[in-house]
Amino acid sequence: MNEGEGVRRLVLGLVSVTSVTVAWESAARYGLVDPLFLPPPTEVLATAVDLLRHGYRGSPLWVHVGLSLGRALVAFVAAVIVGIPLGVMIGISPIFAGLIDPFVQFLRPLPKLALIPLVILWFGIGEFSKVFLIFLSASLSIVVGAAAAVANVRRQQIRAGKVLGAHGFALFRHVMLPQMAPELFVAVRLSLGIGWTTLIAAEMIAADAGLGWMAVNASAYLRTDIVMLGIVLLGLTGYVLDLAIVGLQRWVTPWAGRS
Amino acid sequence: MVAPDINRRRFVTLAAGAAALVGAPEIGRAAEKPAVVRIGYLTAARAWTIGMTDGSFDAALGTKVEWVTFPAGGPALSLLAARQIDFAIFGITPIAAGLSRKLPIEILGSPEIVATSERLIVKPGIAGIKDLEGKRIAVAPSSTMSYALEAVIRINNLDSHSIKRLPLTQPDTIAAWRRGDIDATYINGPFWGELLADGGKQLLVSADLQPAGIFVWNSAVVRKDFADGYPETVVAWLQTVQAQFDRYKADPDGVSRALAKAYGAPFEAVRDTLAGLHYPSFKEQLGPGYWGNNVESGKDAPMVRALDDVAKFLADTGEIQRDGIPGSFAQTVNYDLLNKAFPA
Numbered sequence: 001m002n003e004g005e006g007v008r009r010l011v012l013g014l015v016s017v018t019s020v021t022v023a024w025e026s027a028a029r030y031g032l033v034d035p036l037f038l039p040p041p042t043e044v045l046a047t048a049v050d051l052l053r054h055g056y057r058g059s060p061l062w063v064h065v066g067l068s069l070g071r072a073l074v075a076f077v078a079a080v081i082v083g084i085p086l087g088v089m090i091g092i093s094p095i096f097a098g099l100i101d102p103f104v105q106f107l108r109p110l111p112k113l114a115l116i117p118l119v120i121l122w123f124g125i126g127e128f129s130k131v132f133l134i135f136l137s138a139s140l141s142i143v144v145g146a147a148a149a150v151a152n153v154r155r156q157q158i159r160a161g162k163v164l165g166a167h168g169f170a171l172f173r174h175v176m177l178p179q180m181a182p183e184l185f186v187a188v189r190l191s192l193g194i195g196w197t198t199l200i201a202a203e204m205i206a207a208d209a210g211l212g213w214m215a216v217n218a219s220a221y222l223r224t225d226i227v228m229l230g231i232v233l234l235g236l237t238g239y240v241l242d243l244a245i246v247g248l249q250r251w252v253t254p255w256a257g258r259s
Numbered sequence: 260m261v262a263p264d265i266n267r268r269r270f271v272t273l274a275a276g277a278a279a280l281v282g283a284p285e286i287g288r289a290a291e292k293p294a295v296v297r298i299g300y301l302t303a304a305r306a307w308t309i310g311m312t313d314g315s316f317d318a319a320l321g322t323k324v325e326w327v328t329f330p331a332g333g334p335a336l337s338l339l340a341a342r343q344i345d346f347a348i349f350g351i352t353p354i355a356a357g358l359s360r361k362l363p364i365e366i367l368g369s370p371e372i373v374a375t376s377e378r379l380i381v382k383p384g385i386a387g388i389k390d391l392e393g394k395r396i397a398v399a400p401s402s403t404m405s406y407a408l409e410a411v412i413r414i415n416n417l418d419s420h421s422i423k424r425l426p427l428t429q430p431d432t433i434a435a436w437r438r439g440d441i442d443a444t445y446i447n448g449p450f451w452g453e454l455l456a457d458g459g460k461q462l463l464v465s466a467d468l469q470p471a472g473i474f475v476w477n478s479a480v481v482r483k484d485f486a487d488g489y490p491e492t493v494v495a496w497l498q499t500v501q502a503q504f505d506r507y508k509a510d511p512d513g514v515s516r517a518l519a520k521a522y523g524a525p526f527e528a529v530r531d532t533l534a535g536l537h538y539p540s541f542k543e544q545l546g547p548g549y550w551g552n553n554v555e556s557g558k559d560a561p562m563v564r565a566l567d568d569v570a571k572f573l574a575d576t577g578e579i580q581r582d583g584i585p586g587s588f589a590q591t592v593n594y595d596l597l598n599k600a601f602p603a
Contacts, residue, residue, distance in 0.1 A: 036340055036360060057577050120434045125425060125441075206397070206425045206435070217426075220333030220401035221356040221578045222340065 039225040044232065047225040056226065057217070059209040065233060068199055068211040071127070072241075075134035076195050080188060083139040087146020087187070088180075097147070108140040112201045125206035133202040138195030145187020149180040182256035185249040192245055196238045211237070293489050295323045296496070299338055299347030302330050303447075304518040304529045306507035306538065307348065307370065307500050312521045319499040320492060333401050339364055345485045346496055348477050350403040355569040358591050359583040363483040365593040367497060368544040369562055370504060371477040374466040376535025377404050378451045379411065380459040381443040388462065393421045394442035397435055400426035401578075403475045404445040406569060407465050409576070410473040411445075448535050449528030466537075474565040477536075486593055493593075497541060497600040504538045541601045550592060552603070557589035 021041050027033045028040035035043065051061040059067075090097040090104075112133050123129040153176050161175035203212035215230030249256065298316065300308050310316050316324045327344050329335045332353030338344045340362055348370065357364060385391065388411065398405045405424075412419050427435055429450040435441045436454055443462070446454070455461065465475045479500065486493050507514045515530040522529070544550050544562075551557035566588040574581040585591055 036362065054577070117430060117434060120431050121438065124438055125427065125431075125435050206427050206431070208424070208426060217400060217578075219337070220331070220353065221573065222333075222336045222353075222360040222362060223579065224360075 036222065036224060039228050043225050044228045047229050051226070051229070056214055057208065064209050064211050064214050065237065067209050068203070068234075069237060071131050071202060071210065072134055072196055072199060075131045076138055076192055078131075078135050079139035079142055079191060079195065082135075083142030083191070084146050084184060084188075086139075087143040088150055090143065091147040091150025104140055104143050107136070108144065112137050112198050113204070116201065116205060120205060129205050130202040130207065133205070134195045134198045137198040138191040141191040141194045142187050145190060146180075146184055149183035149187065150176070152183060153179045178253075178255070181253045182249070185245070185253060185256070189242065189245045189249070192241055193238065196234075196241065199234070291489070292320075292322045293345075293485070293492060295325055296320055296346070296492060297325045297327055297344045298496075299327045299329055299335055299344035299349075301349060302328050304515075304522045304524055304532065305348070305371070306514060306518075306533050306536070307503040308521075309506060309514050309518055310499060310503040312517060315503065316496070316499055319502075320495050322492070331399075331402065336360075336362060339480070339482055342482065344482075346479065346481050348479045348500075350477055351475065351566060351569050352401060352403050352406050352573070354478050354480060355566055355588075356401075356573055356579050358585055358588065359570055359573070359579045361583065364480045364591075365483050365486055366588070366591050367479040367481055367493070367593055368541050368597060369476040369478050369549060370500060370538060370541065370544075372537040372539065373403060373407075373475040373477075374535055374537045375464040376532055377407060377445065377447045377465045377475065379408070379443065379445050379462040379464075380451050380454045381462050383458055383460055385443060385460070385462070388415045388417070391422060391443060392418045395423045395425055395440070397425045397427040397432040397441045397444040397446075399428055399432070399446070402447075403465075403477075404447060406572060407468060407473065407475050408445040409572060410468055410471070411463070414468070414471045414473070448532035449524070452528060452531065464535075472561075472565065472568070474562065476562075481593070486596060490596055490599070493596045494600040497597065501541050501601070504540070507533065508538065541597060542603075545594075545597060545601060545603070550594075550597075551589070552598060553594045554587075554589045554592070557592060557594065558587050560589070563588045563592070 024038070025040045025042060028035050028038060028043075039047075048061070055061060056064065086100070090100055115133065115136070119129045119133055123132060157175055157179065158171065161171050166175055199210070200212035200216060203210040204216065207213040211230050211234050215227050215234070218224075218226035218230065296316075298311075300311070310319075311326050327338060329338055329347070329349075332349040335344075335347050335349045336353050336357045339347065339357065351369075354364075354366070358366075381391075385394065391412075396408060398408050405426075408424070411417075412422060425435070425441060427441075427444075429446055432441070432444050432446060433450060433453055436444065436457065436459070444454070451459070451461070465473075468475070479497070481493055481496075511534065512530065515533055516526055518524075518533075519526040519529040539549060545552040547556070547560065549560060550562045551560035557563050567584070570579065570584045570588075571581075573579045574584060
């Protein structure tokens with residue numbers, strides 16, 4: 001993507017976001033939609049200011065954002081640390097793949113909400129359970145992505161590496177990893193999104209703060225303005241996290257997409 | 260009353276989606292019958308729903324009746340807002356919240372008063388109320404129990420900050436109790452049965468709070484434009500609800516047994532849960548001990564005042580905005596139709 005293209009996309013993005021916001025506001029202004037169903041942006045903004053000043057249910061707004069972000073990031077880092085080696089091992093060793101893969105494929109599509117009662121019984125109602133739930137969905141997605149990345153390394157290059165005298169770790173480090181890295185980043189990026197979507201389920205476990213909890217709790221009292229604010233903040237935070245990963249990817253694997 | 264969260268989320272999503280789709284309200288001409296009447300009810304067995312199991316409502320209303328279940332009061336609000344149900348009976352905490360959000364619904368009395376169906380159960384080490392300080396107490400979020408728990412703390416001047424409230428659904432509460440993660444819980448039947456059997460001790464029941472002016476109950480509500488369009492149907496519905504409570508009072512065991520079968524729940528659990536509610540007749544409710552019989556006499560009626568307390572409590576905790584609370588909740592009661600259904 002060259003610079004001109006980047007600017008054009010930015011402008012298009014701004015135009016589209018602005019028009020949707022204006023349409024949303026006017027729909028409420030002119031009584032097309034009951035503000036109970038769709039609180040206008042100005043009301044959501046007013047709610048945001050109110051929560052910034054007075055907090056929500058005893059915690060300042062930044063604490064809700066920070067807590068959710070903290071839970072997600074801890075889970076996510078753990079998922080990367082556990083998921084990538086596991087996935088690579090599945091990719092390299094057919095025996096290991098045969099042993100582990102059934103569990104990965106069984107757990108991965110499982111709605112994480114269904115696990116809440118078990119997670120509470122096993123790990124209690126503290127922070128660990130919340131982080132664990134996010135970790136589970138993020139790591140499973142990384143495992144699958146990492147295994148696929150290994151499978152996509154070209155056999156020819158491995159053979160060439162071997163001929164040139166590379167074996168074991170050297171082969172992995174200098175031949176396989178550079179090829180896998182861009183795909184690993186894609187896997188990590190996807191898993192971040194998936195982990196972030198598990199946040200609401202995680203924060204249903206005895207939470208009294210956090211963005212996901214805030215949105216769910218507010219819905220019980222028909223506070224659609226807070227629900228909307230929670231959704232906007234969840235979306236924006238997820239977006240920023242994604243941008244951060246993309247930035248990291250460009251920095252670590254500048255060769256991606258240029259072979 | 261809150262059941263598993265999966266349901267709750269599904270309902271909220273469905274309701275929100277439906278809300279976006281359903282635009283114009285159905286405009287009914289007065290005195291005509293609606294094509295269908297949709298009645299919302301809690302997933303747990305309730306005495307009046309005996310009329311669902313045998314078609315009593317279909318017969319009495321003379322039109323098609325659809326029954327829509329909801330696991331807790333929060334989703335009930337969403338269903339009402341999305342015009343997916345016309346009538347419902349559920350807890351005052353969400354009703355006070357809905358009315359403060361200008362949800363167009365009207366109150367039709369308080370047919371179910373919580374007496375012993377909701378209880379504060381503690382671990383054996385806790386001897387009295389004062390011992391709750393510094394403890395962890397589980398309570399279903401946005402429920403009448405969470406309101407009652409706060410009332411216990413306030414009435415007894417407990418150090419509120421030292422008490423850790425854990426928002427947990429009832430099944431999750433039982434799991435946390437078994438693991439020793441909580442010291443106490445304010446919980447409804449039949450769930451307390453399991454905790455009492457597990458060595459739990461009952462500290463108090465919601466009826467014990469009544470001398471302090473704390474009432475917890477379930478109200479019947481109707482969507483306002485439904486009541487405006489089909490007043491006769493509302494009158495017939497109220498009389499049918501009363502008839503079901505009369506059936507229960509005449510034969511508690513028989514009705515409990517039929518409901519246990521319909522809901523797939525143990526008979527004893529249903530019987531004990533239903534016995535934990537108190538059922539004043541609508542006629543009694545129109546007296547000075549409950550709602551009064553018009554907006555004027557209702558202003559100082561105990562239930563109207565209690566509803567105001569609930570709303571103020573919700574505003575104090577930051578759940579609702581104070582300026583949304585109605586000037587008097589008597590204005591949100593449809594005295595006309597109540598009087599028409601149960602003339603003095």
